[in-house]
Amino acid sequence: MAEVLLFHHVQGQTKGVLAFADALRQAGHTVHTPDLYQGRTFDTLAAGLAHARELGFGPLLEAGVRAADGLPSALVYAGFSLGVMPAQQLAQTRPGARGALLFHACLPSSEFGSEWPARVPVQIHGMDADPFFADEGDLDAARALVESGAPAELFLYSGDQHLFADSSLPSYDAAATSLLLQRVGEFLNTCSPSGWAGNS
DSSP, rough: OEEEEEOOOOBBHHHHHHHHHHHHHHHHHHEEOOOTTTOOOOOHHHHHHHHHHHHHHHHHHHHHTTTTTTTTTSSSEEEGGGGGHHHHHHHHTTTTTEEEEEEEEOOOOOGGGSSOOTTTEEEEETTTTHHHHHHHEEEEEEHHHHTOSSSEEEEEESOSSSSTOTSSSSTOOOOHHHHHHHHHHHHHHHHHHOOOOOOO
16 A cells, blocks of 8 residues: 655645545555644635735745655655645655655646656646636646656546535535546555555
């Protein structure tokens, strides 16, 4: 089974984020869920975004990267939206990464000063009509990553919701999340010690 470091989205560590983590645990994986907001959650994307801006995206990214301190190197890094920032940086720059799961967002690999590591598999999941994912460069970055030859898979779901995999939010899409969890489960099984042939 895999060990996962999962970062929450801009509305905080909601009940839906924790339920997602629990679903992975029920499948036998170990999941760490650092809270970059220290217990605060927000009812809307706008309110969460305002809080993130108040804290500063740079400090949030740094706090996310520090959350890996003391954890094993052989991790799968996962993030929802805002949480993709530290997940992606750690997957690209922390030695020993076994994989990355990027939900609702994707940054150009050049943001973190390097090409995507050739032996770190990654899945990117987003809705095809989500204005945040499809219209603000994330989908383009995801497609570029796939086309670069990196071990990357892009999964698009029909719909326009951003945080569709958070069961505690109005944006939740049960059918899309069920399919996402199936794909994530298959991915994590390949990232487990018995199924992975990653970095040496």
